[in-house]
Amino acid sequence: xxxxxxxxxxxxxxxxxxxxxxxxxxxxxxxxxxxxxxxxxxxxxxxxxxxxxxxxxxxxxxxxxxxxxxxxxxxxxxxxxxxxxxxxxxxxxxxxxxxxxxxxxxxxxxxxxxxxxxxxxxxxxxxxxxxxxxxxxxxxxxxxxxxxxxxxxxxxxxxxxxxxxxxxxxxxxxxxxxxxxxxxxxxxxxxxxxxxxxxxxxxxxxxxxxxxxxxxxxxxxxxxxxxxxxxxxxxxxxxxxxxxxxxxxxxxxxxxxxxxxxxxxxxxxxxxxxxxxxxxxxxxxxxxxxxxxxxxxxxxxxxxxxxxxxxxxxxxxxxxxxxxxxxxxxxxxxxxxxxxxxxxxxxxxxxxxxxxxxxxxxxxxxxxxxxxxxxxxxxxxxxxxxxxxxxxxx
Ligand SMILES: Cc1cc2nc3c(=O)[nH]c(=O)nc-3n(C[C@H](O)[C@H](O)[C@H](O)COP(=O)(O)OP(=O)(O)OC[C@H]3O[C@@H](n4cnc5c(N)ncnc54)[C@H](O)[C@@H]3O)c2cc1C
Numbered sequence: 001x002x003x004x005x006x007x008x009x010x011x012x013x014x015x016x017x018x019x020x021x022x023x024x025x026x027x028x029x030x031x032x033x034x035x036x037x038x039x040x041x042x043x044x045x046x047x048x049x050x051x052x053x054x055x056x057x058x059x060x061x062x063x064x065x066x067x068x069x070x071x072x073x074x075x076x077x078x079x080x081x082x083x084x085x086x087x088x089x090x091x092x093x094x095x096x097x098x099x100x101x102x103x104x105x106x107x108x109x110x111x112x113x114x115x116x117x118x119x120x121x122x123x124x125x126x127x128x129x130x131x132x133x134x135x136x137x138x139x140x141x142x143x144x145x146x147x148x149x150x151x152x153x154x155x156x157x158x159x160x161x162x163x164x165x166x167x168x169x170x171x172x173x174x175x176x177x178x179x180x181x182x183x184x185x186x187x188x189x190x191x192x193x194x195x196x197x198x199x200x201x202x203x204x205x206x207x208x209x210x211x212x213x214x215x216x217x218x219x220x221x222x223x224x225x226x227x228x229x230x231x232x233x234x235x236x237x238x239x240x241x242x243x244x245x246x247x248x249x250x251x252x253x254x255x256x257x258x259x260x261x262x263x264x265x266x267x268x269x270x271x272x273x274x275x276x277x278x279x280x281x282x283x284x285x286x287x288x289x290x291x292x293x294x295x296x297x298x299x300x301x302x303x304x305x306x307x308x309x310x311x312x313x314x315x316x317x318x319x320x321x322x323x324x325x326x327x328x329x330x331x332x333x334x335x336x337x338x339x340x341x342x343x344x345x346x347x348x349x350x351x352x353x354x355x356x357x358x359x360x361x362x363x364x365x366x367x368x369x370x371x372x373x374x375x376x377x378x379x380x381x382x383x384x385x386x387x388x389x390x391x392x393x394x
Contacts, residue, residue, distance in 0.1 A: 001324045004141055005030040005125070007154035009132040010161035011038045013107075014292025014309030016114035018158055020058050021317035023123040027324075030152060031124065032144070034131035034161070038115050040107035043186045044218045044225035046203060047110075049100035050388025051307035054314060055113075056100065057394055063113040068103040069217045072201045073375070076356075078367055079208030079255040085367040088382065089375040097379050098386045104203060104216045104225070110306075132161060135170045137286040156287040156327035158316065160309070163275060165294030171285040177275040177297060181235035182210075182353075183243040184274065184300075187226040187266040191217060194224050194265075196258065206259045209359025211251050213259055226265040228252070229274070231357065243271055274299055276350070279343030282335065289331035291316060296342035299349040301356060304385060308342050311389050318393055337393075345385070 006022055008015045011033030019029045047055070055061055076086040088094070090102045118124040131147040135157065142157040159167020163177055191200070203216040210231035218225050230251035234242025245268040252260050276297045283290040292309030312334075319334040320327065358366050388394075 002141070002155040003028075004153060004155040006320070007032065007142060007144060007152055007157045009144065009157065009159050009167050010034070010165070010292075010294070011115075011126065011128075012040070012160065012162060012292070012309075013111060013114065013306045014162075014294070014312065015158075015160035016111065016118055017054070017058075017310050018160055018291055018313040018316060019124045020114065020117050020121065021313040022320065023118075023121045024058065025317045025321040027123065027317075027320065029124050030154060031118065031126050032130040032132060032146065032152065033126070033128050034147070036129050038111065038126070038128065040111040041186075043107055043188060043227070044104050044216060045107050045110060045306060046102070046104050046216070046303040048102055048304065048307055048388075049098035049386045051310050052103055053100040053388060053394065054310040057314070058117065060113045060117060063116060064103075064105060064110065067109045067219050068105040069219075069221055070101055070103055071203045071216060074102070074203040075199060075205070076370070077204065077206045078363070079206035079211060079213065079252075079259050080363075082206075082256045082258065083367070084371075085207075086370040086373065086378070087375050088378050091375075093376045094379075097376075097383075102203075102386075104218060106218045106225075109219075132159075132166050135167065135288060137288055139286070142287050156289075156331070158289055158291050159294045160291045161294055163277075163293045163297045165290065167288060168283070168290055168294045171283060171288055171290060172280065175277075177277050179235075180231075180274045180276070180299065181242075182229055182231050182274040182299075183248075184227055184229045184272045185245070185248055185266045185268065185270075186228075186272070188218065188223050189226070189265045191222055191224050195261075200224075205356075206255070207356045207358075208252075208255055208259075209363060210357045211255060212356055213252075213255075213262060215262070215265075224265065226262065228263060228266050243273070276346060279339065279346050281339050283339075284328070284331040284335050287327045287331070289316070289334065295335075296339075296346055298342075298346040299353055301349045301353040302345060302385060304345050304349070307388075308345055311341075312338055315389060315393055341389075
């Protein structure tokens with residue numbers, strides 16, 4: 001077996017989970033991160049049982065559980081009339097069905113757990129300020145040149161460098177992501193600043209025509225994470241500038257006053273444009289492959305982007321362990337195992353976004369069809385997501 005390490009470009013949730021998965025299979029791993037430190041934005045993330053199962057597999061549970069919040073339910077309300085239209089209870093029936101919990105956690109706590117595991121691992125080497133700039137695949141090894149001119153050679157390269165991945169540009173070609181015209185504003189506030197505590201123990205979302213607001217507690221319940229999303233009217237009419245806070249207020253104007261009041265919890269100084277890409281069947285070129293958002297960026301409406309990256313990491317390590325001297329073969333087997341599942345997430349997230357953002361009669365129909373269904377009757381719809389990768393792979 002080659003003594004060269006496996007190179008990973010990108011030290012986000014995908015890159016660091018891949019580093020642990022590969023190191024646990026006995027590979028030497030070198031992570032090259034462009035930023036000056038390994039970090040995440042200061043907001044929350046939801047993890048389904050398909051992902052918490054992976055945290056447990058790699059021994060991260062003790063690091064994650066103390067600050068994670070275990071919500072009682074995921075509740076969907078109408079943003080106009082405030083009535084509930086769907087609910088999934090994370091109760092005993094859910095636990096029996098999916099075997100692993102649904103959690104919400106601060107992104108920095110989650111990345112910190114992976115980072116600590118990498119720092120402890122004797123086979124993982126971490127570098128910051130190493131933005132990948134060029135790739136050369138000679139068959140016997142891959143050499144990357146970083147923006148500062150330093151070079152690293154590995155047996156193969158995994159591009160976990162996100163939505164605008166330079167590795168993807170080399171593997172598939174440079175193309176801009178698909179811009180949806182929907183933007184997210186976020187905010188985290190101390191829980192004691194919240195006036196209505198009805199849903200403190202839930203992941204709660206209010207949904208209206210091209211708007212939604214999602215909330216859940218973080219840091220063992222000390223703070224509340226808020227995400228407000230809307231379709232930009234400026235983007236729709238082709239304006240050069242769009243998505244400012246005045247559009248946020250205008251789009252939420254038809255919402256119930258209690259929903260509008262919660263926009264106070266949102267920070268107005270930064271927003272995130274919702275982007276994804278068309279699914280592809282091939283994200284491997286020679287001894288270079290992609291993982292996470294670099295391979296299959298998805299809209300957040302199923303809360304599965306990072307969960308998919310964790311699953312990728314497990315399957316990638318499994319296939320490389322099967323043919324360690326033939327990374328190309330391993331990478332083709334890995335993407336074969338992953339591309340339909342991740343494409344299903346990408347395409348279902350788009351479709352679910354339309355359901356969540358329905359207006360007019362479509363909104364009434366949604367509420368009518370879903371309302372009154374027993375919480376565990378949704379297990380069929382969500383089962384394919386939360387059961388995750390097959391038992392044999394984990
Ligand atoms: C509003 C919103 C809410 C979301 N909610 C959820 C959720 O609840 N649950 C969930 O599972 N997912 C969620 N996601 C998706 C999730 O955040 C992403 O899928 C996940 O972070 C992708 O991880 P990644 O490591 O593939 O990419 P990234 O997190 O983008 O990491 C890429 C890393 O590569 C580095 N990099 C970039 N260029 C280079 C380079 N040239 N050289 C080296 N390094 C480089 C970056 O600095 C970064 O550290 C959400 C996304 C959004 C936008």
